[in-house]
Amino acid sequence: MSLNSHMNVLDFTLLSLLRRKFKNFGIVLVFTLIVFITGSILFLSYSFKREALLILKGSPELIVQRMSAGRQELIPVDRAKEISALPGVSGVEPRYWGYYYDLLVKANYTILASSGSLSAGNRLLQGRLPGPEEKGVAAVGRGVAKARFIDIGSTISLVSSAGDAMDFDVVGIFESDSELLTADLIVLGRPDVIRLFRMPPYMATDLAVTVRNETEAPVIAGKVRSRFPDTRPILRKEIIRTYDAVFGWRSGLILTLFAGALVAFIILAWDKATGLSAEEKKEIGILKAIGWETSDIIEMKFWEGLVISLSSFLLGIILAYVHVYFFGASVFAPALKGWSVIYPDFRLAPFIDPYQIAMLMALTVIPYIASTIIPSWKAAITDPDEVVRG
Amino acid sequence: MFMQPGIIALLLGSGITLVLLAYASFLGVKIWRNWDIGSNSEAQLALERKTYLVSTLVKYGLLFEIISVFLFIYTADDLHNLLVGAMCATGSLNANSFGFPALYAKIAVLFLAAGWIALDSLDSKAEDYPLTKKKYKLLLLMIPFVIAGYVLQIKYFGGIDPNVITSCCGVLFSEGGTGVGSSLASLPVHPTEVVFYSLFMIIFFVGVIALKSGRKLFMVLLAFLSAFFFFVSIAAIVSFISLYFYQIPTHHCPFDILQAGYYYAGYPLYVSLFAGSFFGTMAGVIQPLGRIKTLSAIIPAVQRRWTFIALAALTVFVLITLIPIVFSPFTLEGY
Numbered sequence: 001m002s003l004n005s006h007m008n009v010l011d012f013t014l015l016s017l018l019r020r021k022f023k024n025f026g027i028v029l030v031f032t033l034i035v036f037i038t039g040s041i042l043f044l045s046y047s048f049k050r051e052a053l054l055i056l057k058g059s060p061e062l063i064v065q066r067m068s069a070g071r072q073e074l075i076p077v078d079r080a081k082e083i084s085a086l087p088g089v090s091g092v093e094p095r096y097w098g099y100y101y102d103l104l105v106k107a108n109y110t111i112l113a114s115s116g117s118l119s120a121g122n123r124l125l126q127g128r129l130p131g132p133e134e135k136g137v138a139a140v141g142r143g144v145a146k147a148r149f150i151d152i153g154s155t156i157s158l159v160s161s162a163g164d165a166m167d168f169d170v171v172g173i174f175e176s177d178s179e180l181l182t183a184d185l186i187v188l189g190r191p192d193v194i195r196l197f198r199m200p201p202y203m204a205t206d207l208a209v210t211v212r213n214e215t216e217a218p219v220i221a222g223k224v225r226s227r228f229p230d231t232r233p234i235l236r237k238e239i240i241r242t243y244d245a246v247f248g249w250r251s252g253l254i255l256t257l258f259a260g261a262l263v264a265f266i267i268l269a270w271d272k273a274t275g276l277s278a279e280e281k282k283e284i285g286i287l288k289a290i291g292w293e294t295s296d297i298i299e300m301k302f303w304e305g306l307v308i309s310l311s312s313f314l315l316g317i318i319l320a321y322v323h324v325y326f327f328g329a330s331v332f333a334p335a336l337k338g339w340s341v342i343y344p345d346f347r348l349a350p351f352i353d354p355y356q357i358a359m360l361m362a363l364t365v366i367p368y369i370a371s372t373i374i375p376s377w378k379a380a381i382t383d384p385d386e387v388v389r390g
Numbered sequence: 391m392f393m394q395p396g397i398i399a400l401l402l403g404s405g406i407t408l409v410l411l412a413y414a415s416f417l418g419v420k421i422w423r424n425w426d427i428g429s430n431s432e433a434q435l436a437l438e439r440k441t442y443l444v445s446t447l448v449k450y451g452l453l454f455e456i457i458s459v460f461l462f463i464y465t466a467d468d469l470h471n472l473l474v475g476a477m478c479a480t481g482s483l484n485a486n487s488f489g490f491p492a493l494y495a496k497i498a499v500l501f502l503a504a505g506w507i508a509l510d511s512l513d514s515k516a517e518d519y520p521l522t523k524k525k526y527k528l529l530l531l532m533i534p535f536v537i538a539g540y541v542l543q544i545k546y547f548g549g550i551d552p553n554v555i556t557s558c559c560g561v562l563f564s565e566g567g568t569g570v571g572s573s574l575a576s577l578p579v580h581p582t583e584v585v586f587y588s589l590f591m592i593i594f595f596v597g598v599i600a601l602k603s604g605r606k607l608f609m610v611l612l613a614f615l616s617a618f619f620f621f622v623s624i625a626a627i628v629s630f631i632s633l634y635f636y637q638i639p640t641h642h643c644p645f646d647i648l649q650a651g652y653y654y655a656g657y658p659l660y661v662s663l664f665a666g667s668f669f670g671t672m673a674g675v676i677q678p679l680g681r682i683k684t685l686s687a688i689i690p691a692v693q694r695r696w697t698f699i700a701l702a703a704l705t706v707f708v709l710i711t712l713i714p715i716v717f718s719p720f721t722l723e724g725y
Contacts (some may be wrong), residue, residue: 042395237474244471245552252393294442295514302446351651355464360398362403362461366454370406373450377443 009296013303014285027272028312032214034265035316035364036323037258040332042356045251049346052243055181056236060093060208061217064231072232074203079228083209084225088216094204099184100158104159105147110185111158113193114139127152129170134189139172143183156186161198168192177201182244209233254332262363265373273375284379285387294380301376309365317360325350397547400458404496407454408540411503414447415533418526425522440485441522445510448529452503459496462543463645465674472552488546495539496573501668502532508672510693516684576642577629579722586626589619593670595702598615604690606677609697613674616700623707627659629723634714639722659710668702669696 017024064083066075080092096113114130130137138156140148151157155167174182188196199205209224211217214236221233276284284297323329325348392398421437421444466489467479476482483489506528513521593615600608635647635655638674647656673696680689714720 045395240643241472241474241552247393247466248396248472251395252398255395255398256393294439298442298446353653354460354648355468356395358457358461358464359399361457362454366403366457368408369450369455370410371409373446374443377446380442381439 006299009299010303013300014307017304017307020280023272023277024308028308028315029367030265030268031309031312031364032316032319034262035313035360036319038255038363039317039320039356039360040209040323040329041251041254041258042359043320043352044329044348045247046353046356047324047351049244049247050351051180051348052247053240056240056243059236059237061208061211061214062221062224063234064209064228065209065234066206066228066230067232068230070207072206074199075206075231077202077204079231080204082227082343083122083224084206085242086220088212088220089209090212091210093208093210095206095208096190096199097205098193098197100196102158103149107147108184109144111193111196112185112187113190115185115190121175128171129187130170130189130192132190135191137171137189138168138173138192139187140170141174141182141185142179144186145170145173156194158186160196166192166196166305172295176249223267261365266367270371271369273372274378276375276379281379281382281387284382285384288382289384289388297380298376301372301380305369305372305376309368313360313365316364317357320349321352323346392547394465394469396461396468400461400465400543401547403454403461404458404540407451407458408536410447410454411451411533411536414444414451415526415529416625417444417447418529422523427518427522437643442517444526444529445507448503448506448510452500452507455496455499455503459493459500460648462493462496463648464582467645467649469550469552473550478641478643480643482550483546488542488549492539492542492546495535495542498535499532499539500664502528502535504668505672505675506532509676512676512679512685512688515688515692516682518684520684521679522681524703548627577625579633580628582626582629586622587708589615589622590704592700593619593704597670597697600673601694601697601701604694609677609693610674612697612700613671613677616667616670616674616704619670619704620663623663623667626711631659631711633722634711634718634720637714637718637720655710655713659707662703662707662710666700666707668700669703670700673697673700 064075064079066073075094077094080094083089084092093115095115098111099255100111101107102109114132114134116132127139129139140156141149144156145151148156150170152173153168155169157165157167160166168188172187174185193199194201209220211220217235217237221235224231224233287297288294323331328348392401417440421440424437426434448714463479466482469482469485470476470478473482473485476485483493506525509521509525509528513519513525540684596608596612596615599605600612624644627647628642632642632644632647633639635652636643645656646652647659648654649656673693676689676693680686
């Protein structure tokens with residue numbers, strides 16, 4: 001058959017679909033909804049993965065924590081010296097941080113001591129960061145600022161582990177670009193963090209180790225562990241792997257829960273394709289009577305399926321795109337990102353690749369088309385005289 | 391390890407392909423056993439109608455299989471983040487011994503299904519459907535590959551154990567795992583270059599002669615050379631073509647060229663290679679069918695068309711491989 005006759009069949013199919021707008025409208029609607037839901041889940045989880053990857057790129061290659069009785073403990077600062085003497089290590093920085101529960105707004109803050117490496121990347125800041133040894137000043141994230149109604153120049157009061165109130169002048173607020181990282185963050189000078197949490201002298205929360213060549217990081221981690229058997233070195237690569245697995249696992253779980261809806265959709269498609277109206281049967285009968293072959297009718301049914309599935313697919317993807325990247329995936333985000341009082345309000349960077357499209361195709365278009373093959377064939381082999389005679 | 395969305399999609403999509411093709415071959419056996427073109431019985435009429443269903447099923451099966459091959463590669467690529475030592479899809483596929491065999495089975499199904507559709511279209515051109523019995527035998531040959539692809543894929547994903555942080559100790563896990571081979575064994579660059587480009591020149595001349603003369607010998611020769619060229623090309627992609635695309639002398643991955651970072655160059659590359667070697671091989675494979683009376687008038691024209699498509703596609707393929715070699719500043723002369 002020439003290209004022209006294929007075009008004619010397609011043309012005829014489009015006209016006949018338009019004639020039966022309402023019957024096909026239902027299937028397009030449900031199909032679009034299915035693609036929209038699956039698409040939202042996939043776009044969201046892949047954007048999260050990407051975001052996590054981008055953020056973790058800036059984190060140290062190796063973090064050394066001390067463990068005691070299976071729990072994380074403070075680590076003596078003098079270990080930093082020994083670790084930095086290991087070949088391949090370019091720097092070790094003790095980090096002082098912790099979580100603070102604010103009774104007033106019933107939310108957790110992350111408290112972090114200011115340090116050299118933190119201020120090196122402070123482009124995100126409005127105002128300034130406290131100096132590493134500065135006392136009585138703080139920089140806060142937007143989420144904290146909003147929850148406590150504070151601005152640059154006002155004070156924020158925190159209760160220390162000893163029970164006395166500590167006041168800090170707010171000198172900086174993190175900008176919204178970094179909201180994912182900084183929404184619940186409060187940065188203080190090191191002496192203030194130590195006083196707030198009553199940390200013993202010469203102890204830090206953990207050690208951030210920078211390594212010159214990242215492929216050497218596992219070896220260095222092994223050396224750290226053999227020198228200090230009570231430590232837990234965590235590689236940046238392992239954190240990335242874990243995030244990847246968790247987001248993949250969560251979205252897989254939601255998709256599995258959603259499988260019932262998918263099956264219902266396939267049954268609907270099967271049912272719609274089987275239940276030909278008398279009018280449609282008559283149409284096929286007449287087409288065959290005027291010389292259409294069985295293969296032409298099958299081709300017409302193929303175009304019909306393609307037109308319906310591609311329009312629903314595109315519509316569903318566009319809706320999912322708008323939902324995820326313009327409205328922050330308000331429907332599915334809680335299941336994927338978790339819950340919190342102070343939650344970063346961020347816009348995800350759009351990220352779509354052929355992988356997601358192929359996944360969506362396999363989850364929606366393939367089952368739809370497969371479920372219509374046999375009904376289409378049944379319709380195509382109808383005898384013309386049978387139907388026309390009625 | 392089945393909870394990744396890519397794996398769920400893959401198991402569903404290729405599961406449907408499996409069902410379609412299994413049903414098609416079930417019908418195929420029925421047709422094969424009872425086919426009698428001379429009969430006017432009701433049963434023969436029903437069988438003739440069923441042939442339409444079988445062709446439709448296989449056509450959709452091929453379409454879905456194409457999606458599933460790409461999805462398989464993408465999923466393997468996506469999994470490399472979860473595995474210690476894996477840098478791209480090659481590393482993930484090496485994670486256990488089922489990865490590459492699953493891919494090979496899928497590619498075999500791709501070629502067999504395409505070959506079946508080509509025979510089917512040829513068959514429907516003749517008035518007495520002379521190839522029907524042969525066709526349905528071939529369908530039965532395809533089924534083991536489809537099943538093998540599916541089972542190997544399940545085994546492969548089932549065997550993958552992501553190396554994530556455990557609560558006892560982060561790093562021992564990475565150290566304890568042996569890691570996976572993240573690269574493929576590759577042939578030396580310079581000899582492969584010579585073999586690859588000279589083989590293409592030979593195919594091109596044989597093809598042109600076959601096109602001009604339509605002689606049987608050249609058609610068969612073209613078939614063997616095209617099939618051989620497919621394997622040589624894959625070896626060449628691993629050995630040097632991909633290196634030129636990545637501009638890294640050590641990254642022998644045949645899959646990364648499918649990514650956006652390399653302008654999706656892998657898609658036209660593989661499509662032209664598959665199409666070229668497929669049509670080149672088919673042009674010779676159908677040569678013996680010329681003896682069938684009702685087909686003898688049709689075969690030469692079809693052969694000529696397929697040879698032309700094969701030559702055009704392979705030329706496009708070779709031109710694509712030349713783009714980075716000629717235009718990028720990268721060179722492998724020292725290797």
